[in-house]
Amino acid sequence: xxxxxxxxxxxVFLGGLFLFLLIETLFPTREWQDSRLKRFAFHGSIAAxxxxxxxxxxxxxxxxxxxxxxxxxxxxxxxxxxxxWTEIILSIIVLDFFDYIWHRANHxxxxxxxxxxxxxxxxxxxxxxxxxFHPTELMVSGLVKATWVVIWGxxxxxxxxxxxxxxxxxxxxxxxxxxxxxIEKWLSWIIVTPRFHASHHAVDRRYGDANFSTIFxxxxxxxxxxxxxxxxxxxxxxIDALGLPEARELCFSPMAWxxxxxxxxxxxxxxxxxxxxxxxxxxx
Ligand SMILES: [Zn+2]
Numbered sequence: 001x002x003x004x005x006x007x008x009x010x011x012v013f014l015g016g017l018f019l020f021l022l023i024e025t026l027f028p029t030r031e032w033q034d035s036r037l038k039r040f041a042f043h044g045s046i047a048a049x050x051x052x053x054x055x056x057x058x059x060x061x062x063x064x065x066x067x068x069x070x071x072x073x074x075x076x077x078x079x080x081x082x083x084x085w086t087e088i089i090l091s092i093i094v095l096d097f098f099d100y101i102w103h104r105a106n107h108x109x110x111x112x113x114x115x116x117x118x119x120x121x122x123x124x125x126x127x128x129x130x131x132x133f134h135p136t137e138l139m140v141s142g143l144v145k146a147t148w149v150v151i152w153g154x155x156x157x158x159x160x161x162x163x164x165x166x167x168x169x170x171x172x173x174x175x176x177x178x179x180x181x182x183i184e185k186w187l188s189w190i191i192v193t194p195r196f197h198a199s200h201h202a203v204d205r206r207y208g209d210a211n212f213s214t215i216f217x218x219x220x221x222x223x224x225x226x227x228x229x230x231x232x233x234x235x236x237x238x239i240d241a242l243g244l245p246e247a248r249e250l251c252f253s254p255m256a257w258x259x260x261x262x263x264x265x266x267x268x269x270x271x272x273x274x275x276x277x278x279x280x281x282x283x284x
Pocket of ligand 1: 103
């Protein structure tokens with residue numbers, strides 16, 4: 001059962017990656033500033049490294065934990081005695097809410113931001129940005145998600161569907177595509193769109209400190225963290241519009257990307273030098 005679900009998740013992941021890659025190649029919104037091959041190679045290498053680390057260290061124990069929690073009947077959904085599609089749909093909604101809180105914490109808690117910054121240091125945004133995460137963030141996320149599992153108690157099937165959907169949505173809203181305003185208007189009321197999320201990656205942190213949702217956009221509207229993207233703003237402004245203001249030339253530096261979160265502020269020469277020069281120093 002788990003092997004089939006695991007294969008299914010991989011198919012959704014690869015299918016989404018190549019589908020959005022194709023769409024953004026045919027209909028890009030922002031002009032491409034770096035070599036796309038370079039972006040694909042850099043972010044693809046990050047994904048490969050992360051997959052190896054996660055598979056070796058936490059993947060199997062995590063799966064065993066999800067199975068164990070279901071067998072033991074732990075969690076709110078078990079106590080509510082919900083089953084079938086009701087359980088799956090409610091699990092996806094509740095887990096997406098947990099993810100919203102977790103993403104917000106990644107921006108607000110300094111130690112978490114150190115690692116999440118690796119994702120936001122991309123100076124552009126396309127489907128490959130969805131692969132750009134520091135392995136430490138993914139490891140810590142794994143531990144945090146283990147607590148979501150025991151609090152809510154999703155079935156193994158619901159968990160896999162949630163994971164597949166969240167990866168598909170992340171690929172979608174990071175991709176370099178945009179919709180006409182009328183589609184954007186109703187679509188962004190339901191799910192996170194590329195324009196909605198581009199605003200979260202804006203250099204201008206008035207936009208970047210908002211729009212934390214991953215699947216459903218409603219969480220930002222409920223908890224007051226929604227920032228209306230400029231109609232033709234965050235997604236289509238010039239090349240300096242996305243990513244963090246600091247150390248932009250280190251965007252594709254493997255060492256800076258990997259080691260920077262572990263440096264103390266005094267040691268942090270490469271980044272701090274640039275941060276001091278940057279006009280906009282605020283991060284969140
Ligand atoms: Zn973020």
